[in-house]
Amino acid sequence: MEDVNVWINIIVSVVAGIATCIPLIIKLVNTVKEAAQAKNWTPLMQLILKLMSEAEENYSSGAERKAYVVDSIEAIKDTLNYEVDMAIVSEMIDSIVLATKKINVKKK
Numbered sequence: 001m002e003d004v005n006v007w008i009n010i011i012v013s014v015v016a017g018i019a020t021c022i023p024l025i026i027k028l029v030n031t032v033k034e035a036a037q038a039k040n041w042t043p044l045m046q047l048i049l050k051l052m053s054e055a056e057e058n059y060s061s062g063a064e065r066k067a068y069v070v071d072s073i074e075a076i077k078d079t080l081n082y083e084v085d086m087a088i089v090s091e092m093i094d095s096i097v098l099a100t101k102k103i104n105v106k107k108k
Helices: 002-058 062-079 086-103
Strands: none
Touching: 002 062, 002 086, 062 086
16 A cells, blocks of 8 residues: 555656646747747848848838838748748838938938
């Protein structure tokens, strides 16, 4: 009977240990994903700036320029090794445009 109790205690301890580790593993995976995404923002930003320069030369309206950049990122995002949130890309474009409008104010 004592052997059964020992085995039950061992099984309970193992299950408790596994239950404790699962949330830690999930948090670790999420942290690694976030770190990978943060590492990839610089190349993505460089690509967006390059595409914005191309759009500036080839399109006259702001809507056409933004559509060109968004469509270009959308077309290549599947070839990238990380997930691209297109809503964030759109916000990045708007922020860059807003910043350049403030910087490039013509003085009278």
